[in-house]
Amino acid sequence: MKNFKITKLLAIFIAIVIASCSSDDGEVVFTGPSQTLVQASFTYSISSTNPNVILLNNTTQGQGEFTSEWDFGDGEAYTMDEPGLEEVSYSQPGQYEVRLIVTNTAGFTVASQTIRVDENGICPNSVCGGGGTDPSSLKGAANGFSVGTIVRDNRLTGMHDEVIRRDFNNITSEYQMKMNIMYPSEGTYDFGPSDAIVDYGVANGIDVHGHALIWHNATPNWVENFSGTDAEFEDMVRDYIRTVLERYRGKVRSWDVVNEAIEDGSNELRNSVFRQRMGDDFIEKCYQMARDVDPDVLLFYNDYNMASDSGKRAAMFEIADRLKALDLIDGIGAQLHISYNGPARSEIQAVVNGTVSRDLLMHFAEIDIRTNPEGNTSVTSLSSERALLQKDKYKELAEIYTDIPQANKFAFTVWGLKDNESWLLDFWGVPDFPLLFDANFDPKPAYEGVLEGFQ
Numbered sequence: 001m002k003n004f005k006i007t008k009l010l011a012i013f014i015a016i017v018i019a020s021c022s023s024d025d026g027e028v029v030f031t032g033p034s035q036t037l038v039q040a041s042f043t044y045s046i047s048s049t050n051p052n053v054i055l056l057n058n059t060t061q062g063q064g065e066f067t068s069e070w071d072f073g074d075g076e077a078y079t080m081d082e083p084g085l086e087e088v089s090y091s092q093p094g095q096y097e098v099r100l101i102v103t104n105t106a107g108f109t110v111a112s113q114t115i116r117v118d119e120n121g122i123c124p125n126s127v128c129g130g131g132g133t134d135p136s137s138l139k140g141a142a143n144g145f146s147v148g149t150i151v152r153d154n155r156l157t158g159m160h161d162e163v164i165r166r167d168f169n170n171i172t173s174e175y176q177m178k179m180n181i182m183y184p185s186e187g188t189y190d191f192g193p194s195d196a197i198v199d200y201g202v203a204n205g206i207d208v209h210g211h212a213l214i215w216h217n218a219t220p221n222w223v224e225n226f227s228g229t230d231a232e233f234e235d236m237v238r239d240y241i242r243t244v245l246e247r248y249r250g251k252v253r254s255w256d257v258v259n260e261a262i263e264d265g266s267n268e269l270r271n272s273v274f275r276q277r278m279g280d281d282f283i284e285k286c287y288q289m290a291r292d293v294d295p296d297v298l299l300f301y302n303d304y305n306m307a308s309d310s311g312k313r314a315a316m317f318e319i320a321d322r323l324k325a326l327d328l329i330d331g332i333g334a335q336l337h338i339s340y341n342g343p344a345r346s347e348i349q350a351v352v353n354g355t356v357s358r359d360l361l362m363h364f365a366e367i368d369i370r371t372n373p374e375g376n377t378s379v380t381s382l383s384s385e386r387a388l389l390q391k392d393k394y395k396e397l398a399e400i401y402t403d404i405p406q407a408n409k410f411a412f413t414v415w416g417l418k419d420n421e422s423w424l425l426d427f428w429g430v431p432d433f434p435l436l437f438d439a440n441f442d443p444k445p446a447y448e449g450v451l452e453g454f455q
């Protein structure tokens with residue numbers, strides 16, 4: 001906030017303190033803050049009659065007297081909150097930080113929301129996708145949601161940079177925003193690679209999806225072998241989550257707080273070190289830690305095989321229900337590492353239906369589509385037959401995603417740019433061509449399939 005605004009805030013705060021301390025005979029008796037902070041919160045919607053107008057709803061709940069003021073992010077003076085909805089018009093394209101400042105005798109809290117405006121008006125979910133009218137790029141064809149891909153700090157220049165900026169408006173770090181990379185030894189962080197990725201996103205107006213704070217497969221050895229007490233372990237996790245979320249506040253729009261917590265087969269919680277040391281409610285604890293640091297960042301739960309495994313899907317939605325009851329989750333990430341011949345459309349739709357029915361954002365988070373699920377080692381190239389079957393499956397995913405209600409749209413993310421960079425090649429050890437671009441960054445039929453599915 002600009003300095004004059006802080007000064008004004010402090011003046012309001014002092015005025016409230018004095019007002020709450022003055023006694024009947026006019027003598028100012030400072031009784032000290034008898035209140036606790038009231039957490040500012042608000043929701044917004046885009047006017048159904050004017051795409052350049054938002055309706056702001058102050059949802060702050062608190063005990064005792066407090067004042068609410070709006071900063072509409074347009075450089076104008078604060079506005080006292082009035083009963084009912086605040087209507088605000090943004091005619092100029094750009095990005096605006098809308099803030100609600102709630103003040104009482106204990107101090108003030110701030111809730112904020114980034115509003116993006118383009119030539120079509122205010123962008124739904126802050127995603128300016130061209131309204132699905134520009135088929136010359138993936139992000140231009142997407143209507144009201146982001147199109148994402150993964151990045152590494154050494155793949156942000158040259159053709160990687162050109163393709164990312166042409167087709168995508170959301171990026172996920174493939175591995176460099178995980179605990180084992182950012183927090184390699186106790187008390188020592190390494191934010192070099194993650195800063196490079198976040199700075200690239202911010203510099204290019206590309207949303208950054210944080211992946212993943214807690215994952216059993218990316219846990220540093222020192223955490224696996226943590227020698228302190230359980231309470232000290234939990235404090236360490238809280239400090240790690242606070243350190244990362246504070247560093248990237250306002251720059252990373254969303255986080256996978258916990259990734260892949262469900263055991264294959266049993267559909268029970270994996271017996272990770274986090275569960276062992278923090279208890280069966282470690283997931284709720286980790287999301288509360290994140291929410292306590294940044295009430296505005298979007299919090300996702302992310303997992304795989306949710307389409308093909310109905311038991312795992314049910315277990316995942318049980319986690320989502322527990323988190324939703326505590327207002328600790330905003331969305332579900334379905335990884336969708338699938339094949340040209342499965343899972344069926346109906347199984348993928350079941351993941352969407354369960355997410356939408358819970359009023360959560362849907363992230364198709366790690367899409368790749370195997371063309372050689374049989375593991376044929378003699379395959380040397382992508383046949384035209386398999387290329388067309390893969391195109392059909394990508395088109396199916398794009399159609400399913402495009403049909404999601406606007407309020408539940410977030411991002412359609414592919415897990416890699418070009419075939420020869422896919423993790424699947426090492427993972428399965430057989431040839432495959434799972435992505436949208438070939439080894440020369442040329443779009444494949446799969447790319448056309450996504451464009452057609454977005455129409």
Ligand code: G3I
Nearest residue numbers: 174175176178211212217218259260304335366415422423
């Ligand atoms: O780049 C370094 C290289 O410099 C170094 O010599 C080498 C040996 O240490 O490591 C290389 O980094 C590896 C990186 O992939 C790039 O190849 C990391 O060790 C390795 O852990 C990392 O694997 C990633 C894996 O998650 C674990 O973080 C994969 O790229 C990534 O595709 C994979 O993605 C996961 C999602 O996060 C969750 N869902 C499943 C998905 C596939 O496993």
